[in-house]
Amino acid sequence: MATNLAIAQPQRDRCIPASSSFNPLTYTRSSPHSDSETKPNQSTKAPIWWSNAIFFLSVHVFAVIGVFFISPVHKISRLNLFLCWLYCQLGTFGVTLGYHRMWSHRAFTAIKPFRWFLAFAASFGFQGSARWWVLRHRLHHRFVDSENDPYSAKKGLLFSHVGWIFRKPTYAKLKLIDRTDLDRDSVVNFQHKYYLPISIFIGFALPHFLSTYMFDCNTHSTWDGLIWGGFVSRLVIWHSTFFINSLAHYIGEQLYDLDITARSNFWLSLFTCGEANHNYHHVFPKDYRNGPATFDWDPTKWIIYLLYTYTPLITKVHLAAPDEIEYARKRVLRLTRSTTTSSNHKVGPSNWFPSFEDLFNEPPSHKTPIRSKQNEESNTSSDESEWMDGLLDTISSSEPVISSAWSSSPDIGLTLCPSSASESDAESSLQAINSINGPSDPELPSIDLLNGQLDDASRLRNRKQSVPTWSKEKIYQHVYSHLLSKAHGPKSSPQEELENLRTNLKKSIILLIDGYLLDLTSYALSGSHPGGIKILRQHSIIRYLGSFESSLAIRENLSFKDVPTEFEAHWRSDFRVKWIDSSDAFNFELNQHSSPAKWRMKQFRIAQLSDQ
Known part of the structure; x- marks a missing residue:
């Protein structure tokens, strides 16, 4: 909680300028704010x-x-x-x-x-x-x-x-x-x-x-x-x-x-x-x-x-x-190796009042027991043991909470489908979801690029399915071809398709953390991130440049059914993929995340970045 006893004058937001052009093959392990921020003295x-x-x-x-x-x-x-x-x-x-x-x-x-x-x-x-x-x-x-x-x-x-x-x-x-x-x-x-x-x-x-x-x-x-x-x-x-x-x-x-x-x-x-x-x-x-x-x-x-x-x-x-x-x-x-609250944290007469030293020192800390794989597996079910291992060292994000309107439906975002995934299966899954839960909330728009598998926490725990490994070139192709196909409609004019493509590009929020690509599009648009969508978008590897004319040329020259390999120079004039590794930013610089928050972020992994 906070309080201010005197009037506080409005502060102007300090925006951090973004570079107007990116080298798509540049791999930078830093935060966009690392140059402008200084640690407090x-x-x-x-x-x-x-x-x-x-x-x-x-x-x-x-x-x-x-x-x-x-x-x-x-x-x-x-x-x-x-x-x-x-x-x-x-x-x-x-x-x-x-x-x-x-x-x-x-x-x-x-x-x-x-x-x-x-x-x-x-x-x-x-x-x-x-x-x-x-x-x-x-x-x-x-x-x-x-x-x-x-x-x-x-x-x-x-x-x-x-x-x-x-x-x-x-x-x-x-x-x-x-x-x-x-x-x-x-x-x-x-x-x-x-x-x-x-x-x-x-x-x-x-x-x-x-x-x-x-x-x-x-x-x-x-x-x-x-x-x-x-x-x-x-x-x-x-x-x-x-x-x-x-x-x-x-x-x-x-x-x-x-x-x-x-x-x-x-x-x-x-x-x-x-x-x-x-x-x-x-x-x-x-x-x-x-x-x-x-x-x-x-x-x-x-x-x-x-x-x-x-x-x-x-x-x-x-x-x-x-x-x-x-x-x-x-x-x-x-x-705590116990089915009840640890006695070290139980409120009682012995520790209701802090000592005099506590007035000027940090509060008592709980020493986390040493975690081993054997001990972890002995305290969890066989279905959950693999999921639980190493959670303290996984990726991090802001505290994960969903609204009541979203509690019964999966997160749907810009999921980059592997080549083996069927788009028709994905759309049939979406129809099945809508038939049960109704159409998606218009206030929480999504790009609806789903791979047909509901990546909620329970499904991930049960299937224990690893994410695919993609090279940078493969990621380029999947991003562009999938966005372009979603912009195409049976009665859409070229202008409408281009507007849809631009909308999809602007909404896309893909982060690179700990060697994994995370699709946070739907999560960010739902308003569930306590830090807001702005901070997530600043770290997205997809940067839209707004070149409408180059999009028109691509639409006229490419087929929606094909996945061309020579289009890279064209679509990069529309947006860039800058390989910014946000691991340090999200683990240390931008937030102090709880362990459940780190666990939530593992759901958003869509691919592991290959070194090739």
Whole structure:
């Protein structure tokens, strides 16, 4: 969670220029951002953010003075206490529902009037504008527990709770965070522009006005409403949020991932509207639930469910795939060699409170047992043992979550079919899928180049089928011939076919990671990637150049039934294949991925790149 106590000015997006031409045979093991990014200097502290520090400390001072000397709790009216509680609930749920789950993680979609309500409710919390808050929270998830984490738990409990508020660092990786959805949201833009007057009015002026003039409930002092509705409620909302940054990374259970500091704590959830089911949330951030079980304490989840089910306010929710949740849970059980939660992570009186050293040091880490193939196979079924081996060393991506609309249908993208695959079989499979599940969601377009085999996780585990090995030349031919054939229709004019071809080229997102080609087209277009489609497209090996005239010449000279070998020079004038190896970028530079996320990415492998 994040908070900003002062107004944050809009930041201009810094775009990284792309080269206008590529050598298709160039093989570069680097990230497109490697030349422009620098690692943060750990030895240099960020300057003090004086406006934040002064405001933050002043609110605490006024609240303490007010509670003890001006408006003691036993002398104010019950109505003022109720209003204080109401402001706390509005501000906290505005942050958890709006800032966190809707805008930060896009866990659900809401209509515009409800978004307006959440934006104003979150202003009770005085935690910065939605845009400011969301960008830093996405940065936290992308680089959790690292130097690029704005409130990293590894810098100590005190820093992750409030220490980071007093500094104003420059986040080198912030430019990698996708913000296109925020730029398009008029609610976010308006609130960001006028955040300071909005928050001052809602957070301080409104409580004083209501208690003084509307309800006339200031029984002890004229300032009862301002002290309890303005200052005390502000502290409650702030520290409820801060506990997620701090204690939720120190105390609790790790049921879904042992590789991150995030923990789940039932007792803390009681005071944070369910936000402290934190280990699950970091593994599946786009799930609207902060706990998959019905009775995992999460009032925010229950509100979203009720509004989605019984009102038109929420139109779409996202759920993590059940097989991914099961895999994450089983992996933790396997690594701890136990069918129950490890005693090292059980919440209890012995470890409810961190030691004094924890205030300035990183949280206790769980030592992962040494993994061997024999031990792995003894703890998994024979069908899953081969799939499980070496998962810690596999490819990585952002946290994999699918929307509820996609949970019953396979991911369909630009799957480059091997030469042995039958296109008619692929299309018949698509028809069978549509006959069961209905047509694909028009909001989630796909290129529909399927190889006839549903590459979901369970199918891959059962068949244990290896991906084919392709040379670069073979990849050229498959990409072009398949895209060109899909652009052809029985009644399509040449112009329409060319437009279809250009659309397919622009949508294609193929990555090269750890020697494998990954087709992420459908995954990216579905909006399931928490980092956004922009970062995936920047690393795609397919680069469209937009030469319409050369496409017209190709359409007139080539047959759709043939796979020519001499077309390379022509179609490369339309787009390039730049052999950028994104392994380092996706394993180290662009994200801190959970193990279930790495497991999800293995599904998207379509071919292994041959050295020839």
